[in-house]
Amino acid sequence: MIAPRSGGGRGGPPQVGSGRGTLRLRSRGPATVEEQPSAFEERAxxxxxxxxxxxxxxxxxELAATMVELGRDARDPDALAEALDSQLGDFAFPDEFVFDVWGAIGDAKVGRC
Structure with a gap:
């Protein structure tokens, strides 16, 4: 974990998250800490x-992660299809593929991988 040096620093106590993160250093813009995916997300x-x-x-x-994020709370394949169409409509995913994605996300939720 990265923490500020003790003593003499300004500000309050350091903000500590879940402890699972990646520090991304960018050539342009500020450095950011990105949360690591959960075990469910990794499987899905x-x-x-x-x-x-x-x-x-x-x-x-990255596309797969976006699809998992969109399908995480989908209650059925139709809800997933609507979410995918609203965000990733340019791909025009076939219904059979959307159904398989919904099943894969559901399997990952319950640990069937």
């Missing part, structure tokens, strides 16, 4: 990334 992203490769021939973990 891996499964969705595999589905992307099998259906579309691409591997894109």
């Amino acid at each position: 992203v891996a499964k969705v990334d595999d589905l992307l490769e099998s259906y579309m021939g691409i591997r894109d973990s």
Whole structure:
């Protein structure tokens, strides 16, 4: 964990999050701390990334992570399809693929991987 030097520093106590984070240093802009994905998110992203490769021939973990984020609270495949269309409509994912993504996210939630 990164903490300020003790004594003489300004400000209050350091802000500590969950302890699972990555420090991103950027050439332009400020450094940021990004939270690490949970075990569920890691499993779900891996499964969705595999589905992307099998259906579309691409591997894109960021796209898979976005799809998992959109589908995390989807109660059924139709809700997931609406969420995907609103954010990622340019991809025009087929219904069969959306159903498989919804199943992969559901499997990851209950630990079936």
